[in-house]
Amino acid sequence: MNKFHSMITVLMLVISTLSAAAQDAYVVKGVIQDQIGPVIGATVMEQGTTNGASTGLDGDYTIAVSGPDAMLEFSCIGYKTQIFKASEVPATVMLEEDTFFLDDVVVIGYGTVKKEDMTGSIVAIKTEELNRGAVVSTQDMLKGKVPGLQIIPGDGGPGSGSTIRIRGAASLNASNDPLIVIDGVPIAADGGAGMANPLETINPNDIESFTVLKDASSAAIYGSRASNGVIIITTKRGKGGRPQVSYSGSVSVQTNSERIPVMTPGEFREYVAETFPAGTATGDYVQSHLGNVDTDWQSLIFRTAISHDHNVSLSGNVKERMPYRASVGWTSQQGTLHTSKYDRGTLDISISPNFFDNHLTVSLSGRGVYTNQKYADSGAVGNAAFFNPTQDPYFRNEDGSIDYTTTNGFWNYGTGRGENFTPNTLLGVGPLSQLYDVDNYGSAMRMIGNAQADYKVHGFEALKFNLSLGLDLSQYNSHNGVNPGSFQAYADTENRGIGQYSESVQFRRNQVLEFYANFNKEWGIHHLDVMAGYSWQHFYSYDRSVSYFNVTGEQKGDDSRYPANRQESYLVSFYGRINYSIDSRYLFTFTLRNDASSRFSPQTRWGLFPSGAFAWNIKEEQFLKNVSPVSQLKFRLSAGQTGQQEIGSNYPY
Secondary structure, three states, X not given: OHHHHHHHHHHHHHHHHHHHHHHHOEEEEEEEEOOOOEOOOOEEEEOOOOOEEEOOOOOEEEEEEOOOOOEEEEEOOOEOOEEEEHHHOOOEEEOOEOHHHHHHEEEEOOEEEEHHHOOOOEEEEEHHHOOOOOOOOHHHHHOOOOOOEEEEOOOOOOOOOOEEEEOOOOOOOOOOOOEEEEOOEEEOOOOOOOOOOHHHHOOHHHEEEEEEEOOHHHHHHHHHHOOOOEEEEEEOOOOOOOOEEEEEEEEEEEOOOOOOOOOOHHHHHHHXXXXXXXXXXXXXXXXXXXXXOOOOHHHHHEOOEEEEEEEEEEEEEEOOOEEEEEEEEEEEEEOOEOOOEEEEEEEEEEEOOEEOOOOEEEEEEEEEEEEEEEOOOOHXXXXXXXXXXXXXXXXXXXXXXXXXXXXXXEOOOEEOOHHHOEEOOOOOOXXXXXXXXXXXXXXXXXXXXXXXXXXXXXXXXXXXXXXEEEEEEEEEEEEEEEOOOOHHHHOOOOOOOOOEEEEEEEEEEEEEEEEEEEEEEEEOOEEEEEEEEEEEEEEEEEEEEEEEEOOOOOEEOOOOOOOEEEEEEEEEEEEEEEEEEEXXXXXXXXXXXXXXXXXXXXXXXXXXXXXXXXXXXXXXXXXXXXXXXXXXXXXXXEEEOOOOOOOOOOOOO
């Protein structure tokens, strides 16, 4: 019994001690919100301890602290940190967005980094910094915005693509185009068959930001595809708050500022008469081709082009747990050269639900683009400048009406009329026939889908895992031929007067799997960011074409309607990066990527691409930290190795 009484006594003492401790603990309850609503996953920490709590779905929290004088720190990524004494904590803590922090984060390969912690040559451009106005092409948004980035315009036709170069060309024979990464999906160089370049895939109104990796140390994380630099594109996502609908549209008019200076018809006649006088064989032959009409061929092939662009988007957030955004766009652009036209329709959908107190975020996105383009022969521009300006642009009947039986009414060099017309191929085709008697058009469809899961480990939030699955599909259908009865059809000795056309299909498929782990932690003045991952990518394509005779529709040659020229290749990669900084002043970065590309022989298939960089953030030193005229001053030293696998399709080795 004595032992039993002793145990009871000890137990009562323990209970009374715990009760006293519970009575001494100071409990703080409340809600954390921003201007929109509850903030989920915000952190409440008692300073100087490991005691903390997180907000739930309604932004509510409960924490027991050492006493009323304890200092509580309220924080959340993207918001300014607030500190209160426990006894003075308001029932509702309102967090303000940290706009400096939001603007300071740059999307790089497989993660983000603060601008002040960057060691490589990286330029990030936000939406508000991009070129505005009647921008039809995505590449136009970047013109003049990034040092070392050249955007060389195409031929000026509607939908024509620009050539993009980062710090010039890097190869004599292989591709010199930069790698394009859209929302984490590396795009194949020829992925968008029939499209000017990969940037045409995206509606400019859906762009959130660009990041351009220019030097080897920053681009080496993409290994065998980074020798020409990297352009990372982040598209817009849904945000908190009520649903918002926005519309933007524009109408533009385009004209040619100048034309090629040429002789007037009168000056041309005088020149011919002086250079090739009548009475000689040559003179009589040349003057026999002079007409009595004054024709300005350039005015007949050019026009004032009208273009319009329309975009509608819907964005919002369902119960603050599932941001969403959807947008549609339509662009129609005429060319200043007659018959040229470009139409584009885009669709973009994304949702990003979060689970488990914001520890798991799933991002689903899909975008599609459809383009339809009518191509005009740009050779008509030079032809119009040098074509005979004394001839009527049309064949005429005796009553002055147009004779459509001869080369479809368009005047051309030759003899005879109707079915007896014999073209003079040495003097070339007329400018109007060159434009109106050619059917050259194509339509392209492309879809890019991405599913991404980002998990922040419970109880060890410094570690997160990211899994991304991407699919890029495109198909291009084209038609190219001449009209029956045209000058070009009569010049076709194989099928005189009827002509022929060809149809082709190009299919591209790009599948991507990316998985990486990221550890990001700060200890006082030390900051460590470590990332390691694996990548698998499969490229598949085929091209097929077939030619037909006009009118009869009879197939010409062998049957090529079934897939031909099948090609595929694989890319397997392991990669990693270490970012380490001391007091945001001394910054170190090391990256390593090991690529295996099936485009190389088995003996040389694997390539190792290391890089290292050091930066001294002089602005953070005490002698400059408070000097307002100096906004940024950094000394950088970097070295890296990049590669090039765009040496041809399939197995070119």
